[in-house]
Amino acid sequence: MSRVQLALNVDDLDRAVAFYSTLFDTEPAKREPGYANFAVEQPPLKLVLLENTGAGGTINHLGVEVETSEQVHDEIARLSQAGLFTSEQIGTTCCFARQDKVWVTGPHGEKWEVYTVLADTETFGDAPEFADDNTAAQACCGTDADAATDGVCCTADARRDAVAGGATCRD
Template sequence: MSTFPRMHVSLYVSDLAATVTFYTAFFGQPASKIKPGYAKYVLDAPSLIISFVQNPERVHSNFGHLGFQVETLPQLEERLAAARQAGLVQREEIGTSCCYAKQDKFWVNDPDGTEWEVYYFHEDAEFNDPRYQQEYDQTAESSQCCIAPAAVAEVIPAMAPMAFTLADTSAAAGAACSPAGNCC
């Protein structure tokens, strides 16, 4: 199975060592490359290259969030249990309607406050939960989707890697959005 095209993301970070510790636990694998001021992870599932450049002056955690959809509820439960065990979970939302979709999800924040959402899509919804609507109404520029709580940037010492791969490698796991186009 080909892993191309492969998405690439690069983030500025303030503390590379703390970032590597966090992402090794979150991704469940070590970095494929670590150099002074730089680290890179090459993931097969999802097909992603993510790199980190230490540059505290350019860190901006208010761009939105990153995330991935899992294929089944048992996969979400497995990832949530591993994230809880590693002390990464910031918030859990079960049966929430966000982005006009019913979802189960949890959130983690890396050491610089970058938010990651891991979610399972149940079905489309015609509304958003009221807790989101209040935040949408307060946002004059646009209606944001899937707003996580304010990031708590803590360095979590010596986290053990999670005992799962980031996503299923089966052919059915390739879609990051529902057939109706709902993604967060």
């Protein structure tokens, strides 16, 4: 089953978890320091909460969670063929999970990912910082060390420069 993902920045993770647990009548599927996610059955929604003090109440990014890597690769092909600038991340660690994903940027700067979770991880990885125009945006989820060794994506400085120019990073 595919479902839409909404990643929100929150100032106080505990308060946000309490609120969304009540709103959707469910507990988080995953809870780690500074991070929580809910797998809401009805309506089908993956709600991600990222503790980002000072940016609470803003959208971090949007996404579509799919079941398989094949679906991610199909979306990479479809989006590329449609002429959208994509940033592919295969086997990246983000949000306490190993993932395959592709990023695109909407016409007003909104960041979308199509992704699948391959496995849970012990580490957070590096989340995209899409809080607002005053935040240095990062289109890649891999760490600088990942970029240096795996070619996952460009370095943090290159990401900031690319995003400031209206682009996103590629592998």
